[in-house]
Amino acid sequence: xxxxxxxxxxxxxxxxxxxxxxxxxxxxxxxxxxxxxxxxxxxxxxxxxxxxxxxxxxxxxxxxxxxxxxxxxx
Numbered sequence: 001x002x003x004x005x006x007x008x009x010x011x012x013x014x015x016x017x018x019x020x021x022x023x024x025x026x027x028x029x030x031x032x033x034x035x036x037x038x039x040x041x042x043x044x045x046x047x048x049x050x051x052x053x054x055x056x057x058x059x060x061x062x063x064x065x066x067x068x069x070x071x072x073x074x
Contacts, residue, residue, distance in 0.1 A: 012064070016056030020048050 001009075024044060032040045 012057055012060045013052065015060055016052050017048075020051060020056060024048060 021044070024047070028043075032043065035043075
């Protein structure tokens with residue numbers, strides 16, 4: 001994979017990860033505050049990784065594809 005494609009892929013992932021983690025912690029941060037760090041990390045990753053992989057990034061690719069056909073996957 002070329003460096004430009006890696007950069008684009010990492011930006012797509014970041015665009016999904018940052019708001020997802022922020023919203024998750026906003027909604028559930030107080031509830032999970034009493035838990036040990038390893039449990040919070042497990043809950044966060046178990047819930048957000050599937051969201052990011054199966055819904056978040058494909059949605060970003062769909063939106064980008066509407067505006068920039070050259071960024072569509074081949």
